Amino acid sequence: MADTDPAPALSSSPPKKLAPTPHATALDRHPTAVALRRRSPKTPVSLTLDDVRRIALEAGADDVGAVSLAHPDLAEEVPHVRAALPTARTLVSIVLRTHADDIRSPARSVSNQEFHRTGHEVDEVAHRVALALAARGHRTINPSMAFPMEMDAFPGRTWVVSQKKVAVAAQLGRMGIHRSVIHPRFGSFILLGTVVTEAEIAGEMPPLDFDPCVSCKLCVAACPVGAIEPDGTFRFSACYDHNYREFMTGFTDFIEEVADSKSREDFRSRVTPSESASMWQSLAYQPNYKAAYCIAVCPAGEDVMGPFLADRRAFVADVMKPLTEKVETVYAVAGSDAAAHVQKRFPNKRLKVISSSLAPANIESLFRSLPLTFQRGPAKGWRGTFHFDLAVRGPEGASEKHTLRATVRIDDGTLEVEDGLVGMPDVTVRCSGDLWLDIVAKRRSPVWAVVRRKLKIVGERSLLDRFAACFPR
Ligand code: B12
Numbered sequence: 001m002a003d004t005d006p007a008p009a010l011s012s013s014p015p016k017k018l019a020p021t022p023h024a025t026a027l028d029r030h031p032t033a034v035a036l037r038r039r040s041p042k043t044p045v046s047l048t049l050d051d052v053r054r055i056a057l058e059a060g061a062d063d064v065g066a067v068s069l070a071h072p073d074l075a076e077e078v079p080h081v082r083a084a085l086p087t088a089r090t091l092v093s094i095v096l097r098t099h100a101d102d103i104r105s106p107a108r109s110v111s112n113q114e115f116h117r118t119g120h121e122v123d124e125v126a127h128r129v130a131l132a133l134a135a136r137g138h139r140t141i142n143p144s145m146a147f148p149m150e151m152d153a154f155p156g157r158t159w160v161v162s163q164k165k166v167a168v169a170a171q172l173g174r175m176g177i178h179r180s181v182i183h184p185r186f187g188s189f190i191l192l193g194t195v196v197t198e199a200e201i202a203g204e205m206p207p208l209d210f211d212p213c214v215s216c217k218l219c220v221a222a223c224p225v226g227a228i229e230p231d232g233t234f235r236f237s238a239c240y241d242h243n244y245r246e247f248m249t250g251f252t253d254f255i256e257e258v259a260d261s262k263s264r265e266d267f268r269s270r271v272t273p274s275e276s277a278s279m280w281q282s283l284a285y286q287p288n289y290k291a292a293y294c295i296a297v298c299p300a301g302e303d304v305m306g307p308f309l310a311d312r313r314a315f316v317a318d319v320m321k322p323l324t325e326k327v328e329t330v331y332a333v334a335g336s337d338a339a340a341h342v343q344k345r346f347p348n349k350r351l352k353v354i355s356s357s358l359a360p361a362n363i364e365s366l367f368r369s370l371p372l373t374f375q376r377g378p379a380k381g382w383r384g385t386f387h388f389d390l391a392v393r394g395p396e397g398a399s400e401k402h403t404l405r406a407t408v409r410i411d412d413g414t415l416e417v418e419d420g421l422v423g424m425p426d427v428t429v430r431c432s433g434d435l436w437l438d439i440v441a442k443r444r445s446p447v448w449a450v451v452r453r454k455l456k457i458v459g460e461r462s463l464l465d466r467f468a469a470c471f472p473r
């Protein structure tokens with residue numbers, strides 16, 4: 001499994017004898033050093049895929065696989081995984097089942113309880129596997145199944161390892177239309193863990209030779225904010241703004257409402273007592289997801305599909321309708337595709353308009369994050385090419401500047417972002433990167449910046465308003 005692995009062969013290097021230095025130092029005479037030198041050195045135990053599967057199943061996993069970090073589909077993971085364990089060579093993917101009836105309950109407290117319970121169990125199982133591999137002489141870590149994450153990197157990539165990618169590379173399932181991994185037996189009712197180890201593991205997982213997703217598109221129909229497209233395109237901001245209302249930036253938005261409120265009455269007009277109580281519950285216990293309906297309605301998987309196969313109409317009535325007909329608050333940013341979707345498809349639900357708190361951390365990440373916040377609705381029926389030529393300060397304290405150049409093309413609902421100034425622009429924007437970030441975050445007015453000659457816009461200015469509407473805040 002490690003043929004093409006560029007990492008040094010740490011696990012197979014012979015154990016070094018802890019010989020004392022020629023001139024005995026105080027450390028050599030220390031009781032711990034003396035005791036250790038009396039022991040015979042440990043040789044790391046070689047491991048096969050069967051060994052690791054047995055260890056993980058005994059630790060409580062429902063299914064398990066392993067894949068080399070050198071797998072071509074995991075190239076993007078390498079720097080992140082090695083930042084957490086520099087000698088990492090193999091990823092052990094762990095699957096735990098969730099209880100489908102709980103996840104399907106319209107009572108969100110029941111569903112959330114199950115997500116949290118199984119999530120903790122994933123972390124426990126992964127920890128037991130990590131200890132077992134470490135005891136066999138291989139440095140091993142168990143990154144969390146979800147939280148805590150590396151929030152320094154927020155709002156960029158905060159996760160140590162992408163468990164979906166690892167599970168798919170380890171042949172444990174395939175990505176469904178709803179962009180979660182579907183296991184051939186347990187379907188969408190799983191949570192994933194990944195154990196990162198420097199051990200080389202002999203043996204390969206047999207390929208999963210079919211796609212467990214049955215393309216029924218119930219996930220598309222069930223999502224209250226239209227986050228899942230029939231072709232499998234995932235609308236990240238739609239899911240994040242609603243489902244994660246009581247996580248990360250949803251919580252920040254709540255705090256900012258507190259800060260902006262002039263009085264108790266003003267605060268209550270912005271945030272209902274029920275929403276405050278819900279936020280308290282998320283803080284005091286564990287953060288509550290608002291939906292996960294895409295997972296709840298998914299009929300895929302051998303252990304799950306029976307009722308759907310027997311009577312599809314009854315399945316929709318019993319499983320999907322209670323969720324889609326539920327009267328509940330749905331969060332979406334004004335002008336977003338999600339807001340339009342709730343109004344059109346779910347008039348029975350209460351749309352609550354919120355501000356997007358997905359602000360980029362710096363000008364470099366602004367262009368990388370555009371696809372995550374792009375809204376197709378406001379981009380329909382027109383096209384424009386935008387050149388950005390932005391002066392960017394060096395690292396803090398440094399005086400040097402560089403120029404960040406990017407091209408953004410919007411064409412009838414589609415978005416393309418490219419490095420450099422490419423093609424003929426309809427609009428060119430020139431200013432400092434900091435100023436553009438402030439304008440995007442509405443901290444500065446572009447009119448003020450043009451008047452003060454800090455911002456230069458060449459071309460059709462009205463297109464910039466259309467551009468802004470595609471990234472509502
Ligand atoms: C970020 C994240 C999210 C994001 C993005 C979800 C997504 N589809 O990727 C949000 C906040 C929306 C989310 C929601 C949910 N999540 Co989540 N989430 C993660 C996390 C931390 C990383 C996911 C990941 O690898 N993304 C990158 C690539 C591989 O995913 P992708 O689909 O190709 O990329 C899409 C988005 O992620 C986004 N994207 C791509 N790159 C980047 C970079 C950045 C910086 C950002 C912010 C986004 C982003 O754009 C892509 C296309 O739209 C993992 C835990 C982990 N450490 O792996 C759990 C995980 C994927 N989540 C999980 C679950 C269960 C959920 C929820 C059901 C939670 C809930 N109870 O409601 C929903 C389901 C939403 C859905 N249909 O996907 C499970 C999925 C299990 C499975 N069967 O696959 C995981 C694996 C946690 C776990 N340990 O089990 N999640």
Ligand code: SF4
Binds near residue numbers: 188
């Ligand atoms: S609900 Fe249907 S379309 Fe969606 S992931 Fe599951 S099987 Fe695929």
